[in-house]
Amino acid sequence: MKSWMNLRSVEIFVAAVEEDTMSRAAERLGLTQSAVSQAIAALERAMGGQLIDxxxxxxxxxxxxxxxxxxxSDLLGRVRELEQSVDLDLNKLLPLLRIGMxxxxxxxxxxxxxxxxxTIAAQWSVMSGVNETSIRALMERRVDFMITSDNSHNQFDLIAIPIFEEPFFLVAPPTDAPEEKxxxxxxxxMPLIRYSRSSFxxxxxxxxxxxxxxxxQHRxxxxxxxxxxxxxxAGLGWTIATPLVVLKSMQSAGNLRCYxxxxxxxxxxxxxxxxxxxxVDLIERIATAARQATIQHCVPRILRLAPWMQGQVGIPDSPY
Amino acid sequence: MKSWMNLRSVEIFVAAVEEDTMSRAAERLGLTQSAVSQAIAALERAMGGQLIDxxxxxxxxxxxxxxxxxxxSDLLGRVRELEQSVDLDLNKLLPLLRIGMxxxxxxxxxxxxxxxxxTIAAQWSVMSGVNETSIRALMERRVDFMITSDNSHNQFDLIAIPIFEEPFFLVAPPTDAPEEKxxxxxxxxMPLIRYSRSSFxxxxxxxxxxxxxxxxQHRxxxxxxxxxxxxxxAGLGWTIATPLVVLKSMQSAGNLRCYxxxxxxxxxxxxxxxxxxxxVDLIERIATAARQATIQHCVPRILRLAPWMQGQVGIPDSPY
DNA sequence: TTCGCATTATTAGTTTTACTTATAATTATA
DNA sequence: TATAATTATAAGTAAAACTAATAATGCGAA
Incomplete structure (x- = not known):
């Protein structure tokens, strides 16, 4: 059950193969020739067969x-990758950061x-098309990060951190009638004004x-x-929206009522x-910034728009 | 440069995650709780951050x-795979062995x-169609092993062991003329009788x-x-062939002359x-058997057919 | 709060492993 | 056959992985 393999001896063997001789491998790894010889011999003993003639x-x-x-050597490559994923120097600039929203x-x-x-990246690429905010864009590596409501991430091997939660509500044109409906x-x-089904x-x-x-009825x-x-x-009907959507469209939408x-x-x-x-540091830093920016710059405007929403918008609990 | 990761502590951490508590992980691995605690603490120190809250x-x-x-956990899976590839018990029967020739x-x-x-497999599947002897069949895992002259294996990540080498020669119908041409x-x-270009x-x-x-001219x-x-x-022309091909077609081909x-x-x-x-043992065992069978059962017949071929048919040098 | 329970951390000592130094053995080459 | 280059072995040392015993922590219940 307990595996006989250990990365050190695998690393030593790979070095020996790549350097052609054990002595040079020892040099490359800062070891004595003896250590290399022993490590390879131990590997061979463990797997029950000669590796080198x-x-x-x-x-x-x-x-x-x-x-x-x-x-x-394939395995060692993966080890390096895993190691790098947990220690990247965030003081250095990333060359390019691609993020979908x-x-x-x-x-x-x-x-x-x-x-x-x-300050974290020299160049930014922010994409907000429908295609660039679907999980597919992440799987196909067109973007590195994504802020989306697409929740199919749990079907794949992805990290997802909740950033913001907001209720849907009803949006209607302002009435001149004094009594509240x-x-x-x-x-x-009134009729429903529908969103296209092509969007999430x-x-x-x-x-x-x-x-x-x-x-x-939806015409x-x-x-x-x-x-x-x-x-x-323009008074043609009602729809369902969320605070961010309304905020975004404030200029073009003019006066609206929210229920x-x-x-x-x-x-x-x-x-x-x-x-x-x-x-990981990078993910966490982006997540924190995204939460902060939302809380600071949007939540106040949302509550001004619809005070009854107090307590319904905010940061969901962390899942891990 | 030297990597801090070692498989043992990774294994311990993964066990701790999967068993939910360190104590149970210790039990599963046959260790004390202390060892688990220390190993995880060491991991966290090495990567400079908490793994567990x-x-x-x-x-x-x-x-x-x-x-x-x-x-x-992905990495550990690959380690197990690599381990298994070097220690398989050949005393046990394989359930199925698929080989193309x-x-x-x-x-x-x-x-x-x-x-x-x-005796090495309970069930055999020997395939010899053109499709089943192209490297593609191996890449797509339709067969596990293959004996082929397709030499494109060096473009992929495959093991290839030379089994047999034989010269091409000219095959012509028997002449009644006493003088040798x-x-x-x-x-x-005479015209050339051609093989279809669809075959290697x-x-x-x-x-x-x-x-x-x-x-x-080829009609x-x-x-x-x-x-x-x-x-x-039947006397319609000449062609180029190799010993095995002629041997295979002996019955249908009748008398032939080789030059x-x-x-x-x-x-x-x-x-x-x-x-x-x-x-590896399996590969080597099949290779050895294939060489032996060729030498024992075919080379004598080939030399009887064309004695001048002595020294040109046989086992090529091992490449590694 | 205070207790008990379950879990994790710490300390000290032991065993195991990885490594070094020094020397012997092997193979290729002149 | 000597010699240059490489690998193996033996013995000792330093480092690590691990155990046993005990202390500390967080949680739930009285």
Whole structure:
């Protein structure tokens, strides 16, 4: 059960193969020739077969040696990778940092986040298209980090840190009628302005409505949240949105009214997602900055917009 | 430069994560709780950060711990794989052994090889189609071993052991004329019976002819060597072949005459090819058996057929 | 709070392993 | 056959991995 292999002797053997002689391997590793000889002999004893044919000079690898060398040097490569992933010097500038963000986040928190982290990378590439914020972009290494609500990260081998949580709510045009209507009444009165189902956001909203058995008439379907909110603002109907989305579209949307949805609140969670080979300090630093920037620059504006949301927006609990 | 990682402490950490507590990990590894505690503390010191958050109970992994755990358990998996590739108990039967062979080998040496190795596997799958003897079949793991002349193994990460080497020669129908003709005269007198270019063998012959600037008329092209030799035997032309191919087609081909080719002899090398993760003892045992079977059962027949070939057929030097 | 329980940390001593120095043995080459 | 280069072996030392025993910590219950 206990494995006989240890990295030190594997490293010594690989050095011996690569340097062609044990003596040179010893030099490279800062050891005596004797140590190398003993380490390789021990390896051979452990695996029960010769790795090196010493009956000829220069010594040649046996078949066992050849196969083992391939696997071993591959293994050492992975060890180096794992080591690097836990100690990267963050005082040095990264040459390039590629990060994807859902567009509502990119337009609201994004600038503050980049400003705060400016010193960690010489060059930034911030992408906010739908394609660049799907887990696929991360898997295909088009981006290194991602702030997204796509929660399919748990199906893959990725690190995901919760950054921000915000409720969905109902957005309607301002009424001139003095009496307040409830969310339900509004939903009956006017048509739904829909998001395109090609976005994760749109599918999330659809799922919510289906779950509630709400099948409102929908004559309008648009593929950017700006356009959706502009329609609402023009009095053409209502929609479902989250604070960041509304914040982003403030200019184009003008005046809007926000109503809480009844029942258990549907929330959207934004995650910082990264490959698990990514350096940990770096992940943590980005996560911290993203949380801070959101709290500092957006939460106050959100609460001004809809005070009843107090306690519903914020940072979700850490999962690990 | 020298890496701080060692497999033992990685193993201990992984056990601790998987068993949830250090005490249980100690039990699983047959250690004291103290050893586990110390090993993990040492790891944390080496990488300069906490892996486990002990301020809460049950203890939770930190982010660093989470990322490290993923990489670490992956690494351990690869270590086990590497270990297994060098110690497989050949006294136990393999459940299934899939081996591809070029058809001339399968038909001549094949049966003797299988007979000799019968005890190593419970079930055999011997494949000799063109597709099953190309390196691709090995890369796609449709077969575990392969005896082939396809030499593209050096482009991939494969083990290749030379098994047998044999010269190409000219095959012509028996003449009734008492005077001996030279190979060149024969090639001028009669048409070439060609192998289909879809086989590796056919392409090899084509390359040879092109290199020699030989562009003989070829009216016949056939896709099995049996058919080619049957044509030759029927007096329709000449072809180029190797001993094993002729041996294989003896029955269908009847009487044939073999002439050496002039100039540097073109040889075909047969290799035993396998993934380098394959067990070494197994590779070596198959290679040895294949060589023996060829020498014992085919070389004598070849030399009876063409005594001048003495010294040109045999086992090439070992490369490692 | 205070106690008991479960877990982890620390200390000191022991065993094992990794390494060095010095010397012997092996192989290739002149 | 000597000699140059390389590898192996023996004996001793330093470092590490581990154990046993005990102390410290966090949690839940009275």
């Amino acid at each position: 010493r009956a000829v000079r220069p010594a040649k690898l046996t078949l066992l040696g050849t196969t083992f060398y391939k696997g071993a 859902v567009d509502s986040f990119a337009a609201t928190v994004g600038p503050h986040l980049v400003k705060q982290l400016d 409830t969310a339900e009444e509004l939903m009956m009165d 956001f749109g599918r999330q909203v659809d799922a919510y409505l289906r779950e509630r058995a709400l099948a409102p 309008y379907e648009l593929d950017t949240s700006d356009a959706v909110l502009a329609m609402v603002s 809480p949805l009844n029942g258990a609140p549907l929330k959207r969670k934004l995650w910082l997602v990264a490959q698990h080979t990514e350096n | 002990r301020a809460v109970r049950p203890a939770k992994l930190t982010l660093l711990g989470t990322t490290f755990y993923k990489g670490a 070029v058809d001339s080998f399968a038909a001549t040496v094949g049966p003797h090889l299988v007979k000799q190795l019968d 030279t190979a060149e005269e024969l090639m001028m007198d 063998f056919g392409r090899q012959v084509d390359a040879y002819l092109r290199e020699r600037a030989l562009a003989p 016949y092209e056939l896709d099995t060597s049996d058919a080619v030799l049957a044509m030759v035997s 050496p080719l002039n100039g540097a002899p073109l040889k075909r090398k047969l290799w035993l090819v396998a993934q380098h993760t394959e067990n």
